[in-house]
Amino acid sequence: MNDDVKKYIYGAVTVFLVGVLAWVAIVYINSCGFTLTCIRGAQTVARTPIPTLLPATMPAMQAGDGKVIVSDKCRVAAVDLIGAWVEAGSSETEAFQFTDINGLNCESNFTEVMPLFVESNFWVSGSLSCVSCHSVDMTISLAQLDLSSYAGITAGSRRADAESKGTDILGGGKWEGSLLYDFLTTAKADIPGHTEAVSDLVIFAGKPLPTPTSTPKP
Template identity: 50%
Template structure:
């Protein structure tokens, strides 16, 4: 091998090494800049212009002095027992009535606890329609002329005709629960009267209603 060939080989190796060093330096400087910590190589944190999480101060996280937790004060009761207590107490719109829940606790309720039983869906059993889906102001034949959409309409009773203001047949049994039409439909017939589907067996609906009261807080029930 002559000197010229050796020079060409060595020159090529040197040029290759210089190119390799230059290329690695270019890559490093592009990624990390002229630093040894390579801060620019850290992942970019994308932030919104407005802080989405506001730091909570320690003082704010502590409960305020004198603050008390809200206590659950509802009573667990069967729907028919709740209606029975309301009917037996005179079935008024504004006066409270007393009942005993399933745990033996003295409780007190009002018509505001009764109305959802006639209006809300899926209350008596899963998938059931509210009573007012049939028993409303239209007073169709299927509804037996009974409107359960308001206290005034309920008080007028059943067997009424549309737009009539005169009372129909009393559904409260004169305040005697077991003599009332409500008892006949809800208990004796188990919600499977004509026009109601008997496909779903009647289940006693259990709900939370009214409020617990101590013996000294019980409101005297007015005499019907």
């Protein structure tokens, strides 16, 4: 090889190296500026992740009357809850038992049955409450039936006046043969307030009974 060729090669290599250095310098200065303490490439500080789920230790919601709402309720068709109450003798104070839709043994009492007759917009969206038609005043109450109290419900329908008893709507304790069962579970096209059957409305009610511990088999 003669000297001329060597010169060309050295020249080309020098130009190439200078070019690479210049390029690295431009990239460095571009991202870090004129400083030697650049930490751009350092790992970002690991921060505590933002929780997306509410911690399980959140205080339970408070209802208006200060009672703590807990979700340990049973689930049951509203019609079956009334049925269980009727079959158990329709007591005003004593607890009755029922099996909920998940097969749990549960316990409830009349205080959970009463609101079903009083609340509007309950059985069907937008529906009137039962008591808006079946109220305490026998002169205007439809079917002379008062569903506004325990005494009214057990006094029955087609009553002559506030003192007398009428037709037992609870079927004498035989739920499926009762007038109440019939009017809740059978749509009656020509009776206002009863045009829809409401058998499948499921509600939260009652409390699960402690499960009996099974005796271990030998």
